[in-house]
Amino acid sequence: MAGGLCSTFCRLLGMVLNDSYLQLRQQTLDLNDEGRAYCVCHSIKGGCCVPDLSMLPEDQQLIREAVERGDISAATVRRAQARAADESVDRCPFLGDEYECTIYPYRPVVCIQHGNGGLPKDKATALRAMERPGKRTIRLRDIEQFSCTACGERNDDNDRIPLSVVGKSVAILVTIQNAEQHYGKHRMNDFIAEHFSEI
Ligand code: SF4
Numbered sequence: 794m795a796g797g798l799c800s801t802f803c804r805l806l807g808m809v810l811n812d813s814y815l816q817l818r819q820q821t822l823d824l825n826d827e828g829r830a831y832c833v834c835h836s837i838k839g840g841c842c843v844p845d846l847s848m849l850p851e852d853q854q855l856i857r858e859a860v861e862r863g864d865i866s867a868a869t870v871r872r873a874q875a876r877a878a879d880e881s882v883d884r885c886p887f888l889g890d891e892y893e894c895t896i897y898p899y900r901p902v903v904c905i906q907h908g909n910g911g912l913p914k915d916k917a918t919a920l921r922a923m924e925r926p927g928k929r930t931i932r933l934r935d936i937e938q939f940s941c942t943a944c945g946e947r948n949d950d951n952d953r954i955p956l957s958v959v960g961k962s963v964a965i966l967v968t969i970q971n972a973e974q975h976y977g978k979h980r981m982n983d984f985i986a987e988h989f990s991e992i
Pocket residue numbers: 841842843846885886887888889893894895896897900901904
């Protein structure tokens with residue numbers, strides 16, 4: 794969504810999600826647009842959609858409200874409940890049969906960020922990426938936590954990505970990590986198991 798639209802959209806729907814979360818979500822959507830040209834995901838379907846994903850409390854609220862409004866169908870939730878309860882399922886319960894995300898517009902921020910950069914191995918470079926990236930680029934091999942293992946196996950380590958894109962990604966990842974430290978980790982499978990009992 795273009796700048797500010799997510800916030801406006803959510804307000805029109807009467808959500809009471811906090812502004813910090815809406816801002817983070819919008820920044821991540823913007824990064825997703827900008828980072829698409831450098832995205833290392835290469836459309837490997839579902840490789841990154843691990844089970845028991847750690848998500849923010851507001852991610853959960855966004856999904857809950859979408860279910861209440863009927864924007865996420867009961868069938869989608871029931872399917873996810875069955876998958877969350879099935880120990881043989883080694884992917885996110887919301888991953889569809891065609892490896893698509895069945896809650897795509899409402900997916901957690903960490904899912905939106907995925908594939909659009911990561912943490913440089915060198916801490917000083919991470920700080921520079923956020924504060925004064927200029928027109929510099931960085932090699933993929935100098936970045937940790939860059940997309941999923943499956944994607945990583947297909948990357949050319951010598952490919953380069955603008956430091957400015959990496960800097961935005963670092964800022965988002967650090968915000969998520971700080972929130973996890975503050976609020977604890979909220980897990981997707983627990984969330985699905987503990988909510989929607991009325992469905
Ligand atoms: S919510 Fe969607 S994008 Fe995120 S891990 Fe699950 S299936 Fe993948």
